[in-house]
Amino acid sequence: MPDRLMDVNAYTTLDFAEAVVTGYDFEEETAAVLNATTDREEPKCIRLQLELDNATEKHLPAHMEELQLAPDQARTLADDLEKYADRVEQARSE
Template sequence: MMRRQLDVTAYTTFDHVDARATGDGWTDEAVAVLDVESPRDERTVTLGLELDPVELEHLEPHADTVPLTPGQARVLAAELESAADAAESGEAMTSGRR
């Protein structure tokens, strides 16, 4: 059995989301774990994503993590809110970065 890179617990933000990894001429689709946490004694918010290694054809088992400052996490949260609003109303949305 392959070892998971991200721990999946009752506290994992999303333990089953559909995910896609795309490379030059290939795409892997798999169930994934998406987790947000703020580790104790660190002043960061960590966003982590791991695609189920059993379903991957092109990628080696791994997890991607992005450490964010609290300010960056708030910008991301605002962008997610805007994208959710656009998706619900059927509008297209691109990055809010100016």
């Protein structure tokens, strides 16, 4: 990923994921890094960070998105991810 803003290391949640970036007049598939983290000392929130590869046909400026989630929000997201993961696994097995 050129011009990466996020550090990718052994602790990164997903150092590669397939992503789609969509704008009003374009849609491009690209690679992404996704990370869930919090501060080691006195954590105040869960940070969900996403950075898409900016080496696309429609060059994207280097940028990173970050959501700051409360514990209940992180659990709601985790529940939905589990539910949809089950649905995809079931569809693949049929």
